[in-house]
Structure formats: structure tokens, C-alpha cells
Amino acid sequence: MRWDWSTVIEVFPLIFDAMWTTLGLTIACFSTAMIVGAIWTALKRIKFKPFNWFISFVLEFIRSTPPLVQLYFLFFAWPMIPYIGVTLDPFTVAVMGLGVHFSTYISEIYRSGIEGVPKGQLEAATALNFSTRQKWTKIILPQAIPPIIPMLGNYLIIMFKEIPLTIVVGVAGMLTVAEVYGVNNFEYLEPYTIVAFFFLAMSYPSSLLIQWLEKKMNRRFVNKPDKKGKGVTAT
Amino acid sequence: MTQPLIQYEDVHKSFDDVEVLKGINLEVDPGEKISLIGPSGSGKTTIIRMLMTLEKPTSGLIKVDGTPLWHKEVNGKLVEADEKHLRKVRGDIGMVFQHFNLFPHMTILKNCTSAPINVQGVDKKVAEERAVEMLEKVGLGNKLDAYPAQLSGGQQQRVAIARSVVMRPKVMLFDEVTSALDPETVGEVLEVIRDIAKEGEMAMILVTHEMEFARDIADRIVFLESGKIAEEGKPLDILENPNSERLKTFLQRFRSNF
Amino acid sequence: MEGLDITLTVLIGSAIFGYSIAFIAGFGRLAKNVFIRKFTTVYIEIFRGTSLVVQLFWFFYVLPGLLGIELSSYMIGVITIGMNYGAYMSEVVRGSILAVPKGQYEAATALNMSRFQRMRFVILPQAIRMMLPEFGNYLIQMLKATSLVSIISMADITYVGLLYRDANTSEGVAVFTMLLVIYFIIALPLIYITRRLERWASKGVATE
Numbered sequence: 147m148r149w150d151w152s153t154v155i156e157v158f159p160l161i162f163d164a165m166w167t168t169l170g171l172t173i174a175c176f177s178t179a180m181i182v183g184a185i186w187t188a189l190k191r192i193k194f195k196p197f198n199w200f201i202s203f204v205l206e207f208i209r210s211t212p213p214l215v216q217l218y219f220l221f222f223a224w225p226m227i228p229y230i231g232v233t234l235d236p237f238t239v240a241v242m243g244l245g246v247h248f249s250t251y252i253s254e255i256y257r258s259g260i261e262g263v264p265k266g267q268l269e270a271a272t273a274l275n276f277s278t279r280q281k282w283t284k285i286i287l288p289q290a291i292p293p294i295i296p297m298l299g300n301y302l303i304i305m306f307k308e309i310p311l312t313i314v315v316g317v318a319g320m321l322t323v324a325e326v327y328g329v330n331n332f333e334y335l336e337p338y339t340i341v342a343f344f345f346l347a348m349s350y351p352s353s354l355l356i357q358w359l360e361k362k363m364n365r366r367f368v369n370k371p372d373k374k375g376k377g378v379t380a381t
Numbered sequence: 382m383t384q385p386l387i388q389y390e391d392v393h394k395s396f397d398d399v400e401v402l403k404g405i406n407l408e409v410d411p412g413e414k415i416s417l418i419g420p421s422g423s424g425k426t427t428i429i430r431m432l433m434t435l436e437k438p439t440s441g442l443i444k445v446d447g448t449p450l451w452h453k454e455v456n457g458k459l460v461e462a463d464e465k466h467l468r469k470v471r472g473d474i475g476m477v478f479q480h481f482n483l484f485p486h487m488t489i490l491k492n493c494t495s496a497p498i499n500v501q502g503v504d505k506k507v508a509e510e511r512a513v514e515m516l517e518k519v520g521l522g523n524k525l526d527a528y529p530a531q532l533s534g535g536q537q538q539r540v541a542i543a544r545s546v547v548m549r550p551k552v553m554l555f556d557e558v559t560s561a562l563d564p565e566t567v568g569e570v571l572e573v574i575r576d577i578a579k580e581g582e583m584a585m586i587l588v589t590h591e592m593e594f595a596r597d598i599a600d601r602i603v604f605l606e607s608g609k610i611a612e613e614g615k616p617l618d619i620l621e622n623p624n625s626e627r628l629k630t631f632l633q634r635f636r637s638n639f
Numbered sequence: 640m641e642g643l644d645i646t647l648t649v650l651i652g653s654a655i656f657g658y659s660i661a662f663i664a665g666f667g668r669l670a671k672n673v674f675i676r677k678f679t680t681v682y683i684e685i686f687r688g689t690s691l692v693v694q695l696f697w698f699f700y701v702l703p704g705l706l707g708i709e710l711s712s713y714m715i716g717v718i719t720i721g722m723n724y725g726a727y728m729s730e731v732v733r734g735s736i737l738a739v740p741k742g743q744y745e746a747a748t749a750l751n752m753s754r755f756q757r758m759r760f761v762i763l764p765q766a767i768r769m770m771l772p773e774f775g776n777y778l779i780q781m782l783k784a785t786s787l788v789s790i791i792s793m794a795d796i797t798y799v800g801l802l803y804r805d806a807n808t809s810e811g812v813a814v815f816t817m818l819l820v821i822y823f824i825i826a827l828p829l830i831y832i833t834r835r836l837e838r839w840a841s842k843g844v845a846t847e
Binding site for chain 3: 207210328
């Protein structure tokens with residue numbers, strides 16, 4: 147197997163086009179995960195014990211089983227379920243499958259954000275006679291959201307890298323295009339390497355951006371460490 | 382005259398661009414007890430941290446028993462010391478920290494035996510006997526199997542002292558060892574240090590804010606002011622008849638505080 | 640229950656390989672030698688920056704031809720999952736070592752421990768307490784990742800499930816529900832152990 151630039155020139159535009167599908171799918175999946183995640187977080191705040199256990203169980207189940215099998219389930223099994231079952235197109239399967247799988251992680255992030263707001267804040271709001279609605283919109287959320295933005299960003303990148311999984315249900319993302327080309331032309335090296343390159347070229351700068359964001363957030367929300375406390379002495 | 386145990390020769394130290402020590406010359410004799418006093422930021426802690434090899438001097442020489450600590454001689458020239466040389470010289474020095482720094486994953490006994498066994502190669506049984514004896518001396522003979530987190534600050538600091546003493550260093554450094562403690566446990570820690578000081582052979586350098594204690598225990602008090610030794614002498618002279626205005630103000634501030 | 644042996648052996652192989660890589664790369668990132676540090680960083684960024692599925696395809700279709708060697712599907716599965724999660728977990732190793740407070744290094748130095756002794760007796764025992772819960776979480780991630788070997792035609796439980804559904808299309812719901820339940824049952828002890836480790840880890844680490 148030899149690296150062949152003419153193959154690169156031929157396959158690069160194909161993969162570049164498919165990149166939009168992959169990116170679009172990432173955004174669709176992530177939006178779904180953010181919305182469903184919020185629903186989980188809200189449901190978990192209901193203080194009825196058995197219900198709480200049930201939701202925790204469902205979340206743990208979704209979280210600890212493979213998204214690949216969940217995709218298969220939606221694709222092959224869902225249409226056969228009586229009453230609610232409908233045949234779903236690949237794009238919908240991907241959005242539902244990955245969206246719901248990652249919603250369980252996103253809901254944890256929301257929870258950590260809310261719990262990160264000191265209790266005193268809520269008490270102060272009560273002391274100022276804020277309504278429940280005002281407490282959330284004026285006190286809790288403005289403090290809970292900024293610290294979780296970098297975490298959400300991290301999951302956006304993680305999700306982006308999970309999109310190739312949808313090849314199994316036939317979504318025409320970058321990997322799918324590369325595979326089709328590979329099988330038809332018996333050329334695997336260039337297409338797959340280009341796909342890998344695309345992923346690296348997009349996720350690495352994004353992760354640097356998020357690291358920068360994280361540092362900025364830390365500076366805003368955490369007390370500055372003293373000057374002496376930096377690093378380990380090299381002796 | 383016998384050779385001094387510790388010698389600082391024109392030692393400078395800068396952090397980034399800030400010079401915190403501007404030419405320190407200091408000698409400590411074997412068995413001598415010295416108190417370093419001075420306002421915060423005057424560089425007291427840095428002086429002993431350099432001796433413990435936790436901080437590297439920017440220039441100047443520090444000698445232990447006549448041997449340069451941060452340098453070694455190669456073909457008659459002094460070059461930067463490597464880890465091996467540091468380890469050889471460092472063996473004579475022990476240190477107790479402001480925040481104790483006990484090893485949280487080891488029992489109290491293990492804290493005191495780990496280094497003798499692994500570093501000095503002392504037989505496990507002997508090391509344990511010594512550690513138990515020392516821990517009894519500091520009043521913690523009943524806590525051998527406890528973990529640091531289960532002890533009060535004062536108790537932890539007494540363990541830290543025992544941990545350092547069992548290594549039998551020639552000089553022990555105390556870095557503001559009572560300033561992280563609750564006021565009611567300060568006394569028990571000072572008592573332990575006093576007992577060890579009475580035994581005599583070990584030299585001690587104490588960085589402290591406890592003036593009374595500094596006076597009781599020290600053979601000599603050294604007053605540091607913005608990176609230089611401003612005054613030194615016998616405790617009574619320094620504390621009762623300070624020469625410089627600066628020392629006077631410093632001492633006054635202390636008296637009015639306590 | 641066919642295919643369970645493949646799923647489990649791939650999981651065990653990937654875990655052993657992944658944890659080893661995590662330690663090697665984690666220490667590599669902390670090495671004094673600039674070359675080692677740079678090399679490790681490049682490895683980590685490549686494996687974290689590209690997708691696991693893409694890596695699997697690359698290792699399956701490209702690598703054997705490139706190197707001119709035959710690799711079994713098992714090897715490819717274990718190498719891909721191990722190297723991918725090894726890269727992620729190396730950050731856990733590095734982060735935990737750096738998270739041990741500076742005072743612990745200083746106390747160990749004051750007791751005249753060598754660099755190796757400091758690591759062995761003081762730093763690692765505390766760092767490992769912080770690593771283990773994370774390692775547990777990643778073990779569950781790796782379990783989920785083992786299902787990917789079905790894509791390269793290894794007969795793990797997912798693959799067996801797919802074959803069975805192809806033969807009995809009417810039983811799709813039962814097959815995939817079963818599959819999810821089996822994965823969950825394998826995950827349960829891992830979840831339990833991870834929780835226990837989290838509780839255990841909160842003790843025995845210096846906070847100052």
C-alpha cells in the first residue's frame with residue numbers, strides 16, 4: 147500500500163462534502179442531548195423516591211450500554227414495537243440514538259452546575275423574598291451556567307467523534323463516504339487517513355479553545371492561587 | 382574553634398525578578414539553636430528551604446559540614462550538584478513544615494518508619510522500636526495505628542517532629558510550625574520542641590513568630606529585614622535592647638498584638 | 640449467550656493494554672526529556688483527536704497493508720480500544736500525579752528520599768487513589784466500545800445478535816432488548832466497584 151496523491155485529489159472533495167453531514171449531525175445530536183438532558187435533570191429533582199430511583203435506573207441503563215446497540219435497537223427493533231413503533235430514517239435514528247445516549251451525561255453536567263451554586267445563594271434569595279421563578283432565572287442559573295460551558299464544549303467534541311458510529315445505519319458521514327470509496331476502489335489508506343485528519347483538524351483546535359475557556363472561567367470563579375503555590379520544586 | 386555545621390556565604394535568591402534574599406552570611410555551630418525572626422516576606426522561610434534543597438539559591442554558597450550543598454567539586458572547580466550529591470549532603474538535615482505534610486496514606490507509625498527503612502536502610506524492627514520510642518516521647522504512643530486525618534493539628538505536628546527526629550539529622554529546621562495550629566494546641570507542640578532542644582546534640586533553626594519561645598530556646602536570634610540580616614545576637618540583647626529602629630518597631634508590633 | 644466470551648476477552652485485553660499505555664504515556668508526559676514529552680503529547684493528541692471508530696477502520700483496513708503483516712481481528716480490536724482509551728487515561732495518570740500536593744514532595748525530600756522513592760512510597764500511593772475511580776469509569780466506557788468489534792466481523796454478542804436477527808427478523812425487539820440487558824448486567828459490577836472506589840478514594844489523600 148502506497149500513498150497516492152491522485153487518490154487524495156479524487157477523494158478529498160467527497161469527504162469534504164460529507165463533512166457537512168457529519169457536522170450537521172453533530173449539532174442535531176448535541177441539541178437533542180441538551181434538551182433531553184434538561185428533562186432528565188428536571189425529572190430527577192422530583193422528590194418522590196420510587197420515581198427518583200426509576201429515573202436513576204433508566205439513566206444508568208442508557209449510560210452503561212453501548213450506543214452502537216442502541217442505534218441498532220432504534221433502527222431494527224423500534225419499528226416493530228406495537229403502537230409507538232414507526233420506521234425511522236437513518237438520520238433520525240442517529241439523532242435519537244446518540245442524542246439520548248449523551249443526554250444522560252449532559253444531565254449530570256447540569257446537575258453539577260446547579261449543585262455548584264452555594265446554598266447560601268438560595269438562602270439569600272429567599273431572604274430577599276424572590277419568587278421561585280425569580281430564584282432560578284436571576285440567582286441559580288446565571289451562576290450555574292457559565293462554569294458548565296467548558297464541560298458542555300468537551301461533550302460536543304466527544305459527540306462529534308462518535309458520529310462515525312452512525313455508519314452502521316447508513317448515514318452518509320465522512321467515514322461512510324470513505325468506506326464506500328475504499329470498497330469500490332480497493333484504496334483504503336488515503337480515504338481513512340483523510341477522515342482521521344479531518345477529525346483531528348477540527349477537534350484539536352476546539353479542545354484548545356475549550357482549555358482556554360476553562361482557564362478563563364477558573365480565573366473568574368475561583369480565588370487566585372498564591373504565587374508560591376505553583377508547580378512542584380524540581381529537586 | 383570547631384568547624385561550623387552550616388555556612389551561608391553571600392547567598393542571594395530571586396523569585397522571577399524579585400530578589401528576596403540579598404546576600405546572606407550566616408554560620409550555625411553544631412548543636413546551636415537559632416531563631417529566625419522578622420516581618421513576613423523578609424525571606425526567613427526561604428533561608429531554611431534552601432538548606433533543605435527545596436529552593437535553589439540564585440548565587441552564593443551553602444555548606445554543610447564544610448561540603449558545599451548545591452555545588453560539588455569536579456577537578457578543583459565547583460559545578461552544579463546533581464541529585465546524587467544533594468542526597469548525600471541532605472541526609473544531615475531534617476525539616477518540620479508549617480502544614481505538617483504527613484503522608485495521609487500511612488499510619489502514624491509508618492510515617493515514622495518509612496524513611497529510616499527505605500532511605501537509611503535501617504532494619505525494620507529497629508526502625509519501629511525507635512519510632513515507637515520517639516512517638517511515646519511526643520505523647521502519641523497510643524496512636525501508632527491511627528491515620529493522620531484522625532489526629533488534631535497539634536498531634537499531627539508532633540508526629541511530623543518525631544518523623545524528622547528519627548532520621549537523626551545534625552540540624553533540624555522548623556518552618557513556622559505553630560502558625561497553622563489552633564491556639565490551644567500550640568503549647569503542646571512548643572513543649573515537644575523544647576524537650577528535643579534540651580537534649581542538645583542537634584542544631585536547630587527555627588523560623589517563628591513566637592517571641593517568648595524564641596527567647597527561651599535559642600542561643601542566638603537572627604533578625605531579618607527585607608532580605609538581609611539586620612541584627613543578630615543573644616536573645617536577651619536582641620529582644621530587650623534592640624539597636625535598630627526597625628527591630629524596635631517590629632518587636633513593638635508583636636507586643637501590642639499579643 | 641454465544642459471543643459473550645469474545646466480548647469479555649476483548650474487554651479484558653483492552654483494559655490491560657489500555658491501563659499499561661495510560662501509565663507509560665502518563666509518565667511520558669511528565670518526563671524531563673523533551674523528546675519523550677513531545678512524542679507522548681503527539682500520540683495522545685492524535686488518538687484523542689480522531690474518532691475511535693475511524694481508528695478502528697484505519698487499523699483494520701490500512702495498518703496490516705502498510706506494515707505488511709497479518710493482524711487478527713482480536714489484536715486489532717484490543718490495540719485500537721487500548722490505544723484510544725490509553726490516551727484518555729494517560730491524562731488521568733498525569734493529572735492525579737500532579738494533584739498530589741507539593742507539600743508531599745517536600746516532606747519526602749526532607750526525609751531524603753530519592754526521586755524514585757518519592758514516587759514509589761509517597762506520590763503514587765496517593766495518586767492511584769485518585770486514579771482508580773476514573774479507571775473504573777473508563778472500564779465501563781471500554782465495555783461499551785467492545786461492541787465496535789462487531790463492525791470488523793468479530794463474533795461478539797452484538798455480532799451474534801445481529802446474525803440472529805437477520806435469520807429471525809420478527810424477533811428484533813427481543814434480540815436487541817436482550818443485548819442491552821446483557822451489557823447492563825456486565826456493567827453492573829463495574830458500576831458498583833467504581834462507586835466503592837470513589838468512596839475509598841476520598842480518604843487517604845492529602846488535601847493541603
